[in-house]
Amino acid sequence: MIYRLRHATTYEYAEPVVLGTHFMHLLPRDRPGQFIREAQLDIFPVPDNRRNEIDHFGNFTTTVSLTNPHKQFKVELNATVDVIQPAPPAPGLTPAFEQIVAAALRRADVAEFCLPSPLAAPGPDIAAYGRLSFAEGQPVLAGLLDLNLRIFKDMTYKSGVTNTGTTAAQALKTKMGVCQDYAHLMIACLRAVGLPARYVSGYLRTLPPAGEVKRRGADQSHAWVSAWIGDVGGWVDFDPTNNLMVSDEHVTLAWGRDFQDVSPLRGIILGGGRHSLRVNVDLDPVLT
């Protein structure tokens, strides 16, 4: 599947911002099953300094600084992305999760994701909850699918009750939140049993309600979980918010240990007063 992606973020300030520095994770990365044909990040006003770098996780970052007073700050991503997700193996045939736990410790690039991170750290409650999906000898993919389903069922989707600093433990307590909280909870559960899991930010294709025309800009940023199922299976993605295994309807932007590692846009500004934020996302298949 080939997608055209547009993601526009606009800040409107009540007072001029005299100085702004922004650090962004807004350029999509390649990964097995995803190939970026082209991607461009346009910034208005044009920054007087811009750095494109690759971070610890291999994500693209962009740092800009703006020194001319401005009342609007706009970042727009336009990209064309190929997504070809291979079919997952049969769950029952995947190795027992204990084997994956042991194998992960030997792989430096994987082991990092077994460790707790600020927003996805396993505590006793999380460990107890997560273990229910991983009985002794449980094939890893079967356990992952079970956990994915349980989180989907046990959590209630509700925006406004959590924020970007909400931890997995808090999400488990209230059983409410948005995709970020679903993802953090699942990641923390996997880490509790010793399995490597990472946080993926990106986009999900949406379909308009039957009989309606899709509105422009109505798609949204999304977040889900990537879990490692061994040297053979590699990383497999799960979307607990929608009880899905990720196939070709998700476009990956970046990944890290949790949201903090891939926060799309951080900024330090001088001035500005009150501000408003507008986000528009369009993810459309390109007909070939």
Place this chain on the structure above:
Amino acid sequence: MQVGGASDEMIDRSGRLRTPWVPVMEAFRGIGPEEMARRAAALNRQVRLAAPFGAVAGHRYDPLPAPLTASEFSVLEAGVQQRAHLLNTLLEDIYGRQSVLHDGLIPPALVFGKAHFLRGMHTGAPLTTPRLSLYAADIIRGADGRFQVLRDHTGIIPGLGHALTLRRLAATTVPELFRAGGLRSLRPAREMLVDHLQRESQGGLIAVLSAGISSQAQALDMMDDALLARALGVLLVEPGDLAARGGALHVKTLSGLLHVATLIRGLSGIELDPLEQGGRVAAGIPGAFGAVRAGVLNMLNAPGTALLEDPEFAAFLEPLFGRLLGASALLPAASGEPLAVASRAPFINGLTGGGLASSPLFFRLYAWHDGKGWQVLPGGLAFGMDGQGAASGMKDIWVLDADEPQFFSGVPAHEPPERVAFLPAAHLPSRVADNLFWLGRSVERLESAARLLMLALPRLESGTSLPRDVAERALIARCLAQARLLPADLASGAISGRFLRQTLARRKPMAGLMKEVSRLLHASSERLSPNMLSTVQFALNQAADALAPNEETALPAILGFAATFAGIAAENMSRDGGWLFLEMGRRLERGETLAESLAILLDAPPERMEPGLALGIELADSVLSYDLRYAGILSPGPVLAMLLADPGNPRSLGFQCTALRWSLERLGADDDAESARLLQHEAAALAGRAAELSTPLATVAARLRLLSDRVQRRFFTLLPEAHQLEDEEEVVAAAK
């Protein structure tokens, strides 16, 4: 003198004094134990005075050095160089290709599970300078006489400021020790370090980045940072002094933003860059990581280097010498309980009045990368360890060259004078100017309060009911309320001396003012010379001691402090950047107080103005001048001329305005200088009026307050405070 299995630094196995200790103990015997204890106390005072941040708990500075022979030092030197090289190689790998992790030489959790592993510093290509550029190793001499590494310092390098300062101070307190020849000087090493930093900085500023004095726990670090900045002749800055512009860092100074090329980091890398790491904006430097990665900022050491200080690394280092350097470790890691195996050395025992007490000790050696290789400071610090193994006494490490004569007569071999690079006054950080301004104000406020109380207490005591005395007491009460020495609602004419004393005892206003002076004195001390600081501090301490019985008895000592401070500021400070702010603070405060007091004292019809005039003359400390000039006959014209207009009276309103104008002109603040000129004219015009003075004087005071606000806005709030733009982009699931 054998203690358990440990060896002794001073005495060898056969019980003989080791060669490098011969001249040291020779000098010690010559001086005598009691005198030596006094010298040790003097050295401790000296260090505290040389350091800007007052007394430091926990550390004793021991004047007896820890001497090493040249051959001992060369063993240490080679070992430290090799270890620094290994640690840098390891850091470059961990923050780069990570082959040590992929090859399984280090378990991933040792890196990825540590808060000091800063993911933001993991880069595809190396930085422009080594990540580890400054290094210190704590080393003990084990029971077998071999040196062993106790721990590494790879993040913030503690004590380098002390290491570069202690000898110079010891040389002035115990010159007898320095008669021995062959002592290797620190000066060439220090100058090489400075030259290297300057070359790397290519014209940009070099600064020591300190956490600031916000927390008492950081007092020692702050002192060390300040000593280091002074020893290297570079700026001392705090996070709030720095701002990122166009991807590079700048320090906010009175002459605007100046590019900073090199920072010696005295601040943890965790939460250093709020832009990438989140956290409080004011506690860090937004954009610092990006600047380091881009090579426009050189940080010693790069953020994230403290990772290797984690004790869990120690077990993995030994095999890495072979794997990464292809050699075995020249210095082994310490094994066993350091307190039991470390060699011992004598320290001056301050408690028992002068004997020597033996403590286990460790040597801290310092090294830096000069672009080609590692240089080791031929000196450093040796620390005594207390029962818990924590550092207690601090000594200077000496390296003695054997081929030099051990004694020579004639001129003592003092350290040559410090060479400190010139720092232009315009580089004054805005924060320092701000502190000096308020220091000027607070000393003046303290002085005028003391003066008012000196005048008020005896007068309130004499309880006659003559109308003149009653009127005088009423005026004094209003002045006391204006100066906030009495609560405004209690300042009726009926107050007595006893009541004022009780209020002073309860509210302790003078103690409060002194505390503020002391705080600002410490905060500004990086711009005051050690001598100046010691004199002022001494006077301030005397005044503080005098406060103990009650505030009244302390008044003469407080006035003594104010006079000392004024004299020092007038005679010992050059009339540039820093002084101008001290001066403006003082003049604004004095002008405001005078105008406010006179507005109260002269608030009467001309026929009843006499008590107010008398008090005004006395408050302005102008009784003698007035008596000499006018034979003591009070009349409004001459009094007003002396208090308002007289350009030769340093306590007249006109004098304050003239001084303000001059300072503002020097700083290029022409419009504010013009305001000061107009105020000066106003003061002169008021002197010619015989009545209705109260309201215009209150207006003058208000205009001085406005001018003060403008000065602050102009010079100190160069930048408003930045804030975090919350990442509010709600991550929401797409409805499926």
